[in-house]
Amino acid sequence: MKEIILNEETKKTLLSIYKNKGIGLEGNILKVINTSDDDEFKDYINTCINDDKNRRIKRLEVTKKVQTQNLDLQSAKDEIERINEELKKSLDETNKAKELAEYDLDILQKKSQYQLINTIVNVALVVIVGVGILTTLMYMITMFSGKDTQIIASAWTNTISILLTNAFSIVGTIMGVKYLQEDNKKN
Amino acid sequence: MIESILLVDDEDLFHLVFEDACSLLDITLNLTSVSSSEEAEELFKQWFNNKIKKPACIFVDLNIVGSSFDGIEVIRKLNFEYGDEVVAGIISSSDEEEEQARAIKAGAQFWIIKSDEIEPRLEEFKRDYEDYENRTKSFKVYK
Numbered sequence: 001m002k003e004i005i006l007n008e009e010t011k012k013t014l015l016s017i018y019k020n021k022g023i024g025l026e027g028n029i030l031k032v033i034n035t036s037d038d039d040e041f042k043d044y045i046n047t048c049i050n051d052d053k054n055r056r057i058k059r060l061e062v063t064k065k066v067q068t069q070n071l072d073l074q075s076a077k078d079e080i081e082r083i084n085e086e087l088k089k090s091l092d093e094t095n096k097a098k099e100l101a102e103y104d105l106d107i108l109q110k111k112s113q114y115q116l117i118n119t120i121v122n123v124a125l126v127v128i129v130g131v132g133i134l135t136t137l138m139y140m141i142t143m144f145s146g147k148d149t150q151i152i153a154s155a156w157t158n159t160i161s162i163l164l165t166n167a168f169s170i171v172g173t174i175m176g177v178k179y180l181q182e183d184n185k186k187n
Numbered sequence: 188m189i190e191s192i193l194l195v196d197d198e199d200l201f202h203l204v205f206e207d208a209c210s211l212l213d214i215t216l217n218l219t220s221v222s223s224s225e226e227a228e229e230l231f232k233q234w235f236n237n238k239i240k241k242p243a244c245i246f247v248d249l250n251i252v253g254s255s256f257d258g259i260e261v262i263r264k265l266n267f268e269y270g271d272e273v274v275a276g277i278i279s280s281s282d283e284e285e286e287q288a289r290a291i292k293a294g295a296q297f298w299i300i301k302s303d304e305i306e307p308r309l310e311e312f313k314r315d316y317e318d319y320e321n322r323t324k325s326f327k328v329y330k
Contacts, residue, residue, distance in 0.1 A: 001188070028210060059203065066200060067198075067200045068303065
């Protein structure tokens with residue numbers, strides 16, 4: 001490789017700048033400067049080469065450290081993204097489970113309500129039919145015993161007419177409850 | 188010492204590592220670094236048209252992020268489209284045999300595993316360089 005041969009004046013200037021201001025040459029150019037015929041200048045170039053080497057070693061260490069840190073940061077970022085993704089999936093699954101539980105609870109509540117209505121309707125039917133039978137029995141006893149039937153006759157007529165009127169409403173309610181229960185079973 | 192080297196690598200920090208390692212190990216005094224395959228191909232075109240001087244050796248990263256083709260393709264183009272006078276190889280953290288087989292087909296002469304301790308591998312490469320230049324050395328992986 002070609003070498004740079006500096007003249008005496010340039011060498012003196014370089015040495016003077018280094019001695020007075022501490023500024024020396026640096027970089028790969030130092031490796032191609034011819035120093036064979038001047039010991040002082042050779043020392044100067046060697047010092048500059050060593051300084052440059054030390055700077056490079058330091059920079060290399062720092063750069064490698066930064067590189068490693070960058071890799072660690074990238075790995076941490078990837079890990080965070082992976083965890084976020086998992087959390088998102090878990091949240092979605094939890095929301096679905098919550099919706100399902102709410103739906104089941106709603107069905108359960110409705111079922112209890114229908115059962116309660118059913119019971120009320122059954123009890124009401126028993127009471128109404130019981131009252132009808134009782135009034136009819138009382139009316140028949142009064143008729144066969146030959147006593148005055150005016151009051152019991154009007155009471156019986158009233159009871160039967162109320163029963164007939166309400167019977168349709170009761171039957172309608174029963175049908176409605178049964179229809180809803182069947183619909184629930186299907187769902 | 189290698190007359191001149193071209194490094195193709197998307198990681199700017201590695202440019203600094205490589206430059207300092209080359210200087211400390213006296214591998215070369217003339218290093219050019221580019222960050223993409225496209226920039227590398229642009230340089231190949233300029234060499235091909237004799238606009239600039241070819242480097243003596245090329246180190247190419249395997250996966251060059253942000254480039255339209257990978258390091259092996261860079262070497263294939265270099266060897267098959269722009270002449271094969273340059274010593275070229277891959278410098279990568281990958282050690283996959285399949286990729287190394289691809290690299291051999293593309294004309295790569297060496298494969299250097301990139302890691303924190305790259306200096307010993309570069310030193311070994313420096314010792315082998317003359318054989319690569321003379322085309323007397325077969326493909327080698329520096330681990």
